[in-house]
Amino acid sequence: MEAIIEIGYLLATLSFILGLKFMSSPKNAKTGNLIAAIGMVMAVVLTFVAGYTETVPYTNLIIMLAAIAIGTIVGKRLSDKVEMTGMPQLVSLFNATGGGCAMLLGLVEANPMHLQETELTSQILLIAGLITGAIAFTGSIIAERKLAGKVKDYRTMGVVFSARILLLLMILLPVIYFFGLLPIGFAPFVFALAGLAMIYGVLFVLPIGGADMPVVISLLNSITGIATAFTGLVYGNKVMIAGGIFVGAAGIFLTLLMCTAMNRSLMKVLAGKFKKSTGAVSEEDQEIKEISVSETALALSFAQKVAVIPGYGLAVAQAQHTCAQMQQLLEKRDCTVDYIIHPVAGRMPGHMNVLLAEANVDYSRLKEMDEGNEVMSQYDVVLVIGANDVVNPAAENNPDSPVYGMPIIRSHEAKQVIVMKRGMSKGYAGVVNDLFEMDNCSLLFGDAKISLQEIINQLKLI
Amino acid sequence: MDFINQHIQEIYFVIFCIFIGIEVISNVPSILHTPLMSGANAISGVILVGAVYMMLQIPGDDYLNLTLGGIAIFLGTLNISGGFFVTGRMLKMFSPKK
Known part of the structure; x- marks a missing residue:
C-alpha cells in the first residue's frame, strides 16, 4: 500500500512538471492543464485512501466531502462567470484561498493534541508556512479589492513604518520564543503570529501603486x-513540496520579469515609491499633430504592413473585438496586421494576450516586444491604442526622464505612427511622451472603440 | 550536523525542485503568462493534500478544529477547481483557429 501511495505521489509530481512544460506552446498547453488537473485529483484521492481507517468519525467525512463538493462547484461557477478583463482579480482571489488554506493548516496543526512532542524543525517549518500563508491570504484579498477599484492606494509613512515593524516582529518573536523566553504555549503563540501576519499582508499591499499590480500578483x-x-x-x-516550489519559482520568475519590464527594482515597488517627474515641459506645451478618422482610414488602406500596439486603455474601452474586426477587414485587403505587446500591457503578466485571444485574434499574430522592435521599420502604419509610457522614446534617449531605462516598443521607428487617445492626459507614470512631438506621429482623439468603429465604416467605403 | 544528516534527502529534493521549476518555467512564452500564472496557482492548491490528511486525524468531537479544517478543505478545493477550470477556459481561446 505504502508503495502505491508513493508511486502515486511521484506520478502527481511528474504531472505538475508536464503541465508546466506543456505551457511552452499554445498548441499543447490545454493538454498540459488537463494532465496537471488529473495528477492533482489523483494525489488528493490517494491521500484520502491512505489516511482512511475505520476509526475516522463520520462527522469528519461528511464535513470533508461537503467542503470538497461546495469548493468544486463554487470554483467552476466563478471561473465560468469571469470576464477576461477581470482575470487578475479572480487569480488574486484563488491565490488568497490557497494562502488561507495554508494558514488554517498551520493553526490546526499547532494544536497540542496533534503536535505533542515534535522536534524544533517541524515547529519552525510550521510557523514559516503559517506566516507566509497568512500574508498571501490577506495580501491577495487586498490586491483583489484594489484591482476591482474598491480600495485606493494608501501610502503614508505610518503604513510603511508599521509594516516594517510587523515584519521585524515576525522574525524576532519566534527566535525569542524558541529560546524559551516567552511563557506561553505553542498554540496561543501560533495564533498570535497568524494575526500579526494577516495584518502585515494588508499593510504590505496597501501602499503599492496600481501600475505595479502585475508585480504584486506574481509575488503573492x-x-x-x-x-x-x-x-x-x-x-x-x-508532492506538496514539489508543487509548492514550482509555483514559488513561477511566481518569482514572473515577478522579476515584470520588474525588468517596468525598469523598477522590487524594493521600490514594495515601498510604493515612484520617481518624480523632473521634466519642465507640460503636455499642453507640446506641439502635436492631430489626425482625423478618415485620414487614418486612408493611411491604413494604403498600408501593406500594420502593427497595433495595445495598452490597457484598449481593454478599458472594451475595444478588443472592434480592433479584431478592423484586422479582418485589413487582411482582406492583403495587408498584414501584427500586434506588438509590451510585457506589462494589462493588469497581470500576459493579460493583453488573453484579451486579444478572446477576441479571436490568432496567436501567431501576437508579437513580443523584441520581435516587433526588430522589424519596426518595415511597418507602414503603427496604431498605438490605449498605451502611453511603453512607447515613450524618452525611455531610451532622455536620462532625466522618470521612465529612462524602461524597455519600450520603438514605435517611432515605423514609417507612420497614429496614437489613439482619449485626451491629453498623461500615462500612469505621469510623464511627458516625446513620441507625440515627432514628425511621423499624429494623434487621433476620442474613445478607442468609437474611433475604431468609425475607421471600420470608412474602410468599408474605400 | 545532525540536522543535515537527518534531512539530507529533503534538502536534495528541494534543490532539485527549484532547478526543475525555473528550467521548465523560463521556456514559457510571454503570450501564455496569464494561463501559466493561473495554472501555477491551481497547482499550489496541492495544499489540499495536507488538509485532507489533517482532517482524517482530528477527533470527531473537536468542533473548533473540525470547523477550521472544513474551511481549509473548502478553500483548497476552491483554489484547485477554480484554478484549473479558468486556465482551461483561457487556453481554449488560444487553440489554433480553423
Whole structure:
C-alpha cells in the first residue's frame, strides 16, 4: 500500500512538471492543464485512501466531502462567470484561498493534541508556512479589492513604518520564543503570529501603486507556493513540496520579469515609491499633430504592413473585438496586421494576450516586444491604442526622464505612427511622451472603440 | 550536523525542485503568462493534500478544529477547481483557429 501511495505521489509530481512544460506552446498547453488537473485529483484521492481507517468519525467525512463538493462547484461557477478583463482579480482571489488554506493548516496543526512532542524543525517549518500563508491570504484579498477599484492606494509613512515593524516582529518573536523566553504555549503563540501576519499582508499591499499590480500578483502567487512548500516539509509530503516550489519559482520568475519590464527594482515597488517627474515641459506645451478618422482610414488602406500596439486603455474601452474586426477587414485587403505587446500591457503578466485571444485574434499574430522592435521599420502604419509610457522614446534617449531605462516598443521607428487617445492626459507614470512631438506621429482623439468603429465604416467605403 | 544528516534527502529534493521549476518555467512564452500564472496557482492548491490528511486525524468531537479544517478543505478545493477550470477556459481561446 505504502508503495502505491508513493508511486502515486511521484506520478502527481511528474504531472505538475508536464503541465508546466506543456505551457511552452499554445498548441499543447490545454493538454498540459488537463494532465496537471488529473495528477492533482489523483494525489488528493490517494491521500484520502491512505489516511482512511475505520476509526475516522463520520462527522469528519461528511464535513470533508461537503467542503470538497461546495469548493468544486463554487470554483467552476466563478471561473465560468469571469470576464477576461477581470482575470487578475479572480487569480488574486484563488491565490488568497490557497494562502488561507495554508494558514488554517498551520493553526490546526499547532494544536497540542496533534503536535505533542515534535522536534524544533517541524515547529519552525510550521510557523514559516503559517506566516507566509497568512500574508498571501490577506495580501491577495487586498490586491483583489484594489484591482476591482474598491480600495485606493494608501501610502503614508505610518503604513510603511508599521509594516516594517510587523515584519521585524515576525522574525524576532519566534527566535525569542524558541529560546524559551516567552511563557506561553505553542498554540496561543501560533495564533498570535497568524494575526500579526494577516495584518502585515494588508499593510504590505496597501501602499503599492496600481501600475505595479502585475508585480504584486506574481509575488503573492509565489508566496502561496512557498507556504505550500513549507507545509509540505512539515508533513514530509513530497508532492506538496514539489508543487509548492514550482509555483514559488513561477511566481518569482514572473515577478522579476515584470520588474525588468517596468525598469523598477522590487524594493521600490514594495515601498510604493515612484520617481518624480523632473521634466519642465507640460503636455499642453507640446506641439502635436492631430489626425482625423478618415485620414487614418486612408493611411491604413494604403498600408501593406500594420502593427497595433495595445495598452490597457484598449481593454478599458472594451475595444478588443472592434480592433479584431478592423484586422479582418485589413487582411482582406492583403495587408498584414501584427500586434506588438509590451510585457506589462494589462493588469497581470500576459493579460493583453488573453484579451486579444478572446477576441479571436490568432496567436501567431501576437508579437513580443523584441520581435516587433526588430522589424519596426518595415511597418507602414503603427496604431498605438490605449498605451502611453511603453512607447515613450524618452525611455531610451532622455536620462532625466522618470521612465529612462524602461524597455519600450520603438514605435517611432515605423514609417507612420497614429496614437489613439482619449485626451491629453498623461500615462500612469505621469510623464511627458516625446513620441507625440515627432514628425511621423499624429494623434487621433476620442474613445478607442468609437474611433475604431468609425475607421471600420470608412474602410468599408474605400 | 545532525540536522543535515537527518534531512539530507529533503534538502536534495528541494534543490532539485527549484532547478526543475525555473528550467521548465523560463521556456514559457510571454503570450501564455496569464494561463501559466493561473495554472501555477491551481497547482499550489496541492495544499489540499495536507488538509485532507489533517482532517482524517482530528477527533470527531473537536468542533473548533473540525470547523477550521472544513474551511481549509473548502478553500483548497476552491483554489484547485477554480484554478484549473479558468486556465482551461483561457487556453481554449488560444487553440489554433480553423
